[in-house]
Amino acid sequence: MRSSFSRQSDEQLVESFRVIAQQLGESVVNWLPAVRDSRRLISVGDALRARGRGARLKLAPLLDNENRFVRYYAAKELIGIFPQRCRAIIEENTRERDAIAGDAGMSLWAMDQGIYKPD
Amino acid sequence: MNRGFLLGDPHGGEWTVGDSAAGRGDGAGEASPAGFQNQPPEERLSTDGSHGNEVPSEPPISWQIVSHDGPASGTVSPPPARAGEDATASANSSSSEAGGDPTFIPVSAAGAGPTGEPPSGPGASGESSSPEATGGQRPPLEWTIKIPDQEPPTEQLRNSVIRSVATWLGRAAASLGPLFLLDPRVRAAFAALRAAAWIYRYFPRIASYLDNAKTLEELQSAVDEGADGYEIHHIVEVQKNSVSSQANWLRFRDRINSRENLLRVPYWKHVEISSWYSRANRDFGGLSPRDYLRGKSWEDQYNVGIDVLRKFGVLK
Numbered sequence: 001m002r003s004s005f006s007r008q009s010d011e012q013l014v015e016s017f018r019v020i021a022q023q024l025g026e027s028v029v030n031w032l033p034a035v036r037d038s039r040r041l042i043s044v045g046d047a048l049r050a051r052g053r054g055a056r057l058k059l060a061p062l063l064d065n066e067n068r069f070v071r072y073y074a075a076k077e078l079i080g081i082f083p084q085r086c087r088a089i090i091e092e093n094t095r096e097r098d099a100i101a102g103d104a105g106m107s108l109w110a111m112d113q114g115i116y117k118p119d
Numbered sequence: 120m121n122r123g124f125l126l127g128d129p130h131g132g133e134w135t136v137g138d139s140a141a142g143r144g145d146g147a148g149e150a151s152p153a154g155f156q157n158q159p160p161e162e163r164l165s166t167d168g169s170h171g172n173e174v175p176s177e178p179p180i181s182w183q184i185v186s187h188d189g190p191a192s193g194t195v196s197p198p199p200a201r202a203g204e205d206a207t208a209s210a211n212s213s214s215s216e217a218g219g220d221p222t223f224i225p226v227s228a229a230g231a232g233p234t235g236e237p238p239s240g241p242g243a244s245g246e247s248s249s250p251e252a253t254g255g256q257r258p259p260l261e262w263t264i265k266i267p268d269q270e271p272p273t274e275q276l277r278n279s280v281i282r283s284v285a286t287w288l289g290r291a292a293a294s295l296g297p298l299f300l301l302d303p304r305v306r307a308a309f310a311a312l313r314a315a316a317w318i319y320r321y322f323p324r325i326a327s328y329l330d331n332a333k334t335l336e337e338l339q340s341a342v343d344e345g346a347d348g349y350e351i352h353h354i355v356e357v358q359k360n361s362v363s364s365q366a367n368w369l370r371f372r373d374r375i376n377s378r379e380n381l382l383r384v385p386y387w388k389h390v391e392i393s394s395w396y397s398r399a400n401r402d403f404g405g406l407s408p409r410d411y412l413r414g415k416s417w418e419d420q421y422n423v424g425i426d427v428l429r430k431f432g433v434l435k
Binding site for chain 2: 028029030031032033034035038039041042045046076077094097098099101102103105106107109110111115116
């Protein structure tokens with residue numbers, strides 16, 4: 001299914017990713033509905049993946065974003081390209097005291113179990 | 120020694136947050152440091168119950184909600200939460216019965232003298248030996264959360280305040296350990312909470328959210344004991360609203376409500392785990408874990424369910 005994101009430029013997609021990731025993180029830690037934003041974030045990631053590695057790499061600056069949630073979701077998206085750095089960001093989030101810690105723990109678990117093979 | 124806070128109720132009545140409210144007796148009033156849960160006596164000084172292996176083990180802390188008139192008279196237990204009942208409604212009921220603004224009163228603390236009274240005056244906080252004061256690496260613990268006088272009109276705003284309070288208290292308890300109740304910053308926090316009556320209704324949920332991880336047996340045994348601030352969780356999800364032939368309640372009719380599959384978990388942990396199952400996730404091919412697990416065996420789903428409980432700090 002083609003989403004509206006497929007019509008955005010790479011730069012617009014990166015900005016969409018940043019905004020949605022921040023909103024998603026805020027919703028998750030504040031116990032609010034987050035299904036819609038989680039799907040939108042996946043759609044943005046898929047739109048970038050469809051354009052190749054060069055487009056995905058444009059997400060890399062988000063690994064240094066000032067917002068913790070943006071860094072976290074960017075790390076999940078880019079762990080196949082920057083495995084060590086992204087894993088460190090995810091591990092860092094397992095030490096927080098909120099729902100993202102559980103999410104991050106399960107993210108590492110899925111990789112370690114082979115359920116998720118980062119690409 | 121009991122270390123705790125009393126949440127005063129000017130109309131009388133006493134109830135404790137956690138398992139003791141379900142009738143475990145006064146020995147259950149002790150709780151672990153990262154939170155305010157109550158544990159069986161043999162578990163109170165357990166050193167391996169930290170959340171996700173990150174929270175250092177510290178001596179227990181607990182609190183109680185009691186009458187201004189004194190806990191010895193007019194003891195009333197709140198009705199236990201029933202499965203499926205909205206916990207807010209239960210909390211509202213308790214609050215309305217209590218009437219008036221709740222107050223938080225320290226009743227005793229670590230380092231208290233033989234009388235059980237906490238020391239007072241300069242130096243009583245024990246700050247000199249706190250992790251921060253000794254050059255620890257934890258962030259500062261200043262109470263900066265602004266609690267509005269009136270309950271916020273939206274769930275988002277309300278949850279944000281409650282989550283901030285719960286996070287702060289958890290961090291303070293883990294950081295200060297036995298000095299928690301003596302610390303002036305913690306006292307300032309409770310003073311701020313005392314001034315906002317609306318948050319009283321959410322106190323059982325705040326307290327339960329700070330529970331340390333428990334054993335599977337403890338979580339399963341607690342199912343029969345209902346308590347405010349907790350809900351019943353299915354390790355293998357029921358999927359009762361699903362009409363799919365792959366829905367678990369259809370596939371595993373004989374096991375879905377069995378003892379092995381039911382746990383009592385903190386209310387907001389339950390929300391966090393259910394939300395995790397619902398969200399699309401790159402780790403599961405862009406599917407939600409719920410969709411990823413649909414149609415998988417009982418054992419596969421059970422094993423994931425156990426790991427989820429561990430990662431979210433519910434299960435040891």
